[in-house]
Amino acid sequence: MPVHDMAPYVERSLDSVLAQPGVDLDVVVVDDGSTDGSGDLVAAYARRHPAITLLRQDNAGVSAARNAAIEQCRGEFLTFVDPDDFLPARAWAPMLASLERSGSDFAVGMMERVDEGGRRRRPPLLARNHAEARIGVDIDAAPLMIADVFPCNKLFRMDFWRRAGLSFPVGVSYEDQVFAADAFLAARRFDVLTEVVYEWYIRGEMSSATHRRGRIDNLQDRIVTKQMALDRVRAHGNPVLVDTLVRQVLPIDMWEHFRAAVAPTTEDPDHYWSLLRDAVRSFWHDDTVPFELTEVPPGQRLMGWLVAQDRRADLAALIAAIDGPGVPVEDGRYLHPWRDEPGVPAVLGEVSPGR
Template sequence: MTPPLPWRRRPEQSVSVVVPAFGAAASLVRSLDSILAQPVRDLQVVVVDDGSTDRTGEIADAYAAEHPQVTVLHQQNGGVSRARNAAMAHVTGELVTFVDPDDFLPADAWTPMLRSLAKTGSDFAIGMMERVLEDGRRVRPPLLHRNHAVERLGITIDDAPLLIADVFPCNKMFRTEFWHRAGLSFPPDTSYEDNVFSAEAYLAGSRFDVLTPVVYDWYVRGEGSSDTNRRGRLKNLRDRVATKQATLERVLAHGNPELIDTLYRQVLPIDMWEHFRAAVRPTTEEPETYWRELRAGVRALWNDTTVPFEETAVPPGQRLMGWLVGEDRRDDLARLIDLIDGPGVPTEDGVYLHPWRDEPGVPVALSRA
């Protein structure tokens, strides 16, 4: 029998996958099954039971007993960053990737990244990910879709600055040698840890590959109310601002003006609307302190020496929210949010017809629809 042509063979590279698990008994089976179904001969699965009080640890141990590829670490609860960092000390594969226990992998998810890395020798590869809703619908976040519209091999972050918005570890596969050489890790004890970690990976990478196939299914449970409440906590706000500042510090040190401008205009502001809304919500923790720290964070990041918030690339309502925060106009912010959630703010011939557009001193950019 004629052997298969070389370009039809699967790249034979060993892969480790890290699964940080806390209170994941309801979803861990599906997640692990999707990992073990991947067509990789040399596979290691490192599950970290991060002090779970449900059956997560028991389920993981049962998989380890049945599947020699699975290793389980049990530790006191320390958060997802500590769990991932602990697992990296046990990784043996040439390549490493991550799967969160609520999520799962499409069939043959890793092959595009394995093939790409075998071809290019890049430090890591990034694939597309889709949000999978509880009703089965699939959604491609616009910025992810934009970043993964075309294949780009062997590039750097200077070649594609907007990629710094792709902060997820789970749609990436890294060379383990690169990981350790670059000193990568996840910052502990903070939310939004992926932002700092990913910035460091992009800045350290001599080259990486950007691919178009979907390599990860990001399962979204219907927990909007709990997410909303979390945004109103002071620690959540502080973590958000701190990780943005830490990311910015690293990018400023890198020194590429286009990357810096992209970060200010297109990346850093994209999730601030959650905190603008939380600032006028009656359930927000210590509202006066929250408002003061939100305003300080906005003014520190977006100002006349960087990029004013009204000049960022977010939608007009969000730009106006940010300007109102910076101007210390909490009552007007509440009025704007009520208007957006009610009849909406009209637009006409590309003009955003908000109530303050004719007020002296209001930036012209805030009327841009």
């Protein structure tokens, strides 16, 4: 468990970990340079619960914290919990049972997003991937699993982790995409379960997250980690997996940066735009798949096409129209002003309002 300034949440998270029945636990918590007393809270908690080991380090990021914790782990199985999330009752039981039966390298369970009001939601792609159990598959048999980038809904055999040389890339955000690609590509087989094994807590702090999307370093990290994942998948040599990654997985979160590119708070807007435009052109083109043919909602595909066409003012107008009142809609479709313009792909003639 990596901890950085999570004092309001970390004890609840640890409570849910220690409440898991039927397991001999070794809980390694890394205080990653907290300034809010999180480390002291964990230290006091650890004095009451000898299963917990606390490590302290200067702030180096979540990847460095996780890597440091893994070096201290000596158990048969390895999993991760973030300090603001929590586990359902018997979270690990279905994964342990499945691995005992299958002998697979790791198991992957379903996650639910839980907001501050207790409302639950299953992200659509996660729901698709976990609609049915699949035991002892590999990534070529289940290519869309490459989208499941989360470390916390997985239970690994430690000997597999060591043998594969897995770790989290240090110094970048969005490190989970690279870690997940490495794990899925290295596994001889893994188990996909339908049970909910992790509660992903959504805090009401989206404004700060949105602001971070508009920073140059944040966009650069997004581009770098997407390229790292793509390089690994290409080296694997399965064109179906490459197409799945480019068509269905890599575009998923780009809408955040399309919106940030025309937001008033974006850092160095001209540089941000050129980085974003060049990235879209690099990942999505006729030799892979143009962004307008990716499998994200139509509004996002139109945004990506406008970026690739270097139409910054039109992107701003599109987002303002979608967000504003009185959007012209016909039969549930937003009739954008460029739909009859020569050169606009037919698939972008009308798009659904929304992201």
